[in-house]
Amino acid sequence: xxxxxxxxxxxxxxxxxxxxxxxxxxxxxxxxxxxxxxxxxxxxxxxxxxxxxxxxxxxxxxxxxxxxxxxxxxxxxxxxxxxxxxxxxxxxxxxxxxxxxxxxxxxxxxxxxxxxxxxxxxxxxxxxxxxxxxxxxxxxxxxxxxxxxxxxxxxxxxxxxxxxxxxxxxxxxxxxxxxxxxxxxxxxxxxxxxxxxxxxxxxxxxxxxxxxxxxxxxxxxxxxxxxxxxxxxxxxxxxxxxxxxxxxxxxxxxxxxxxxxxxxxxxxxxxxxxxxxxxxxxxxxxxxxxx
Amino acid sequence: xxxxxxxxxxxxxxxxxxxxxxxxxxxxxxxxxxxxxxxxxxxxxxxxxxxxxxxxxxxxxxxxxxxxxxxxxxxxxxxxxxxxxxxxxxxxxxxxxxxxxxxxxxxxxxxxxxxxxxxxxxxxxxxxxxxxxxxxxxxxxxxxxxxxxxxxxxxxxxxxxxxxxxxxxxxxxxxxxxxxxxxxxxxxxxxxxxxxxxxxxxxxxxxxxxxxxxxxxxxxxxxxxxxxxxxxxxxxxxxxxxxxxxxxxxxxxxxxxxxxxxxxxxxxxxxxxxxxxxxxxxxxxxxxxxxxxxxxxxxxxxxxxxxxxxxxxxxxxxxxxxxxxxxxxxxxxxxxxxxxx
Numbered sequence: 001x002x003x004x005x006x007x008x009x010x011x012x013x014x015x016x017x018x019x020x021x022x023x024x025x026x027x028x029x030x031x032x033x034x035x036x037x038x039x040x041x042x043x044x045x046x047x048x049x050x051x052x053x054x055x056x057x058x059x060x061x062x063x064x065x066x067x068x069x070x071x072x073x074x075x076x077x078x079x080x081x082x083x084x085x086x087x088x089x090x091x092x093x094x095x096x097x098x099x100x101x102x103x104x105x106x107x108x109x110x111x112x113x114x115x116x117x118x119x120x121x122x123x124x125x126x127x128x129x130x131x132x133x134x135x136x137x138x139x140x141x142x143x144x145x146x147x148x149x150x151x152x153x154x155x156x157x158x159x160x161x162x163x164x165x166x167x168x169x170x171x172x173x174x175x176x177x178x179x180x181x182x183x184x185x186x187x188x189x190x191x192x193x194x195x196x197x198x199x200x201x202x203x204x205x206x207x208x209x210x211x212x213x214x215x216x217x218x219x220x221x222x223x224x225x226x227x228x229x230x231x232x233x234x235x236x237x238x239x240x241x242x243x244x245x246x247x248x249x250x251x252x253x254x255x256x257x258x259x260x261x262x263x264x265x266x267x268x269x270x271x272x273x274x275x276x277x278x279x280x281x282x283x284x285x286x287x288x289x290x291x
Numbered sequence: 292x293x294x295x296x297x298x299x300x301x302x303x304x305x306x307x308x309x310x311x312x313x314x315x316x317x318x319x320x321x322x323x324x325x326x327x328x329x330x331x332x333x334x335x336x337x338x339x340x341x342x343x344x345x346x347x348x349x350x351x352x353x354x355x356x357x358x359x360x361x362x363x364x365x366x367x368x369x370x371x372x373x374x375x376x377x378x379x380x381x382x383x384x385x386x387x388x389x390x391x392x393x394x395x396x397x398x399x400x401x402x403x404x405x406x407x408x409x410x411x412x413x414x415x416x417x418x419x420x421x422x423x424x425x426x427x428x429x430x431x432x433x434x435x436x437x438x439x440x441x442x443x444x445x446x447x448x449x450x451x452x453x454x455x456x457x458x459x460x461x462x463x464x465x466x467x468x469x470x471x472x473x474x475x476x477x478x479x480x481x482x483x484x485x486x487x488x489x490x491x492x493x494x495x496x497x498x499x500x501x502x503x504x505x506x507x508x509x510x511x512x513x514x515x516x517x518x519x520x521x522x523x524x525x526x527x528x529x530x531x532x533x534x535x536x537x538x539x540x541x542x543x544x545x546x547x548x549x550x551x552x553x554x555x556x557x558x559x560x561x562x563x564x565x566x567x568x569x570x571x572x573x574x575x576x577x578x579x580x581x582x583x584x585x586x587x588x589x590x591x592x593x594x595x596x597x598x599x600x601x602x603x604x605x606x607x608x609x610x611x612x613x614x615x616x617x618x619x620x621x622x623x624x625x626x627x628x629x630x631x632x
Contacts, residue, residue: 278396
């Protein structure tokens with residue numbers, strides 16, 4: 001292997017890490033603030049991808065940027081509906097109820113998607129300035145993949161700034177610490193929960209739209225991505241956005257290198273990684289142990 | 292519990308069993324095959340409920356052991372040409388070993404993390420079955436003349452399934468009524484207090500996990516009886532959800548709740564699929580309605596209705612004052628539920 005082909009391999013891993021991170025960040029943000037694991041997060045991701053393919057209209061259609069904007073915006077609306085309609089009733093219930101309720105939503109969304117978009121795989125091309133590739137040494141790398149990596153960096157930085165530098169951010173962090181104190185201090189906690197959930201849903205929708213040109217968008221995408229996002233969020237430490245970034249990179253490297261070295265066992269890697277991390281450090285790499 | 296209530300309580304399951312015994316004379320092959328499938332799933336759901344309902348351990352990975360049971364039979368047949376009966380006898384032991392190994396790791400975590408870790412194990416089993424094609428047959432799985440001639444007879448397969456499930460459910464019932472089962476419930480209710488009383492919490496939970504693995508593997512062998520094959524889809528994480536949902540729909544705080552859930556799921560799917568393709572939608576809405584409005588499940592609601600009628604008539608043995616019958620316990624999160632029996 002040459003140096004430039006190594007770089008291309010690494011960049012391919014980072015591309016996978018980019019949308020995995022954005023999806024997992026939404027999951028981990030929602031868990032951090034509300035202590036809830038949303039299985040329907042996978043549906044939100046798939047809806048983001050499907051909405052993009054609809055806006056673009058066909059493999060070589062235009063309006064990609066409009067689609068990339070419309071997908072997260074639509075998910076903000078769907079997220080608000082889900083939070084107000086269902087989740088609000090189950091925050092105080094045990095985790096069995098929360099898992100079952102969000103899985104029920106997952107099934108409902110999957111069925112609605114079949115009605116709206118059908119069962120045929122859909123795909124889109126990258127938009128025109130990004131449909132070529134850049135030369136790296138003796139290798140080539142698709143420019144859209146570089147854009148996806150850049151987008152993940154921007155989203156990560158924006159999330160970090162939101163959580164660390166804004167009033168909304170410190171309220172979200174306070175909600176994770178002690179929602180009751182936050183409520184008596186004058187914060188409208190239900191409204192805050194809705195806002196956080198809308199942000200989480202938007203992140204899933206954006207990740208799905210961003211990944212749409214990189215994969216085939218078909219039924220079942222929701223189940224695949226939500227497991228990957230769980231794994232990334234859990235390994236990074238549920239509630240930690242920085243941990244999610246770290247875990248997304250680790251998992252994607254494992255995945256990419258695994259396919260080259262031991263293709264027979266490649267798919268098993270990420271599960272073994274999650275099992276190992278949870279067995280040794282149940283709160284994840286950068287998470288905080290539950291009290 | 293008086294003798295009268297015991298008889299009354301046993302009467303309904305016994306009546307249902309009689310109906311199930313005469314069904315082959317009344318139903319066509321397709322309908323009978325569906326009932327057979329529901330009976331096998333009832334065992335899968337009840338075994339899972341030993342963890343979910345009795346242990347408070349939400350495992351999203353029981354498909355791993357269900358699939359282990361099915362694959363034990365199928366792979367022994369494929370690689371060593373053993374008879375179905377040998378595989379059938381070996382499956383519970385293989386399930387026990389698999390559950391022991393998984394449980395040793397998974398039970399180090401709690402609540403949500405336990406659910407996610409068991410899910411990861413289930414997926415690990417799934418990708419191994421999918422990728423180790425030479426050994427497992429890959430995506431196609433294992434199929435062929437796995438079943439002995441005896442089980443190719445429609446009625447024989449049905450009665451065999453029914454017999455295995457009835458015996459297994461009696462064994463599970465006995466486990467839940469034993470001191471071990473009581474302690475398991477005590478741990479669910481208050482882990483710290485049980486620990487302070489000197490109970491080995493990890494040991495009890497591990498044993499429960501192994502029992503669940505044994506009975507899930509047994510249910511898996513019945514899936515082979517039904518399908519004459521084993522394929523990786525029965526190991527997928529979405530499959531692991533179903534026994535949990537059957538338990539929740541039927542009522543995870545009653546021993547026979549998951550049985551009711553399994554029949555509602557299996558028969559409901561046929562009814563829905565006969566009219567449209569929207570079975571996921573209907574099932575999702577039902578699931579959502581149950582968790583939001585009927586946390587005791589369908590059987591729990593029926594029992595509640597029975598209690599209410601009993602109170603109206605006054606002094607019926609099913610009134611809440613009969614402590615053994617229906618102690619409504621205030622569980623964490625102040626969900627009032629019908630107590631496990």
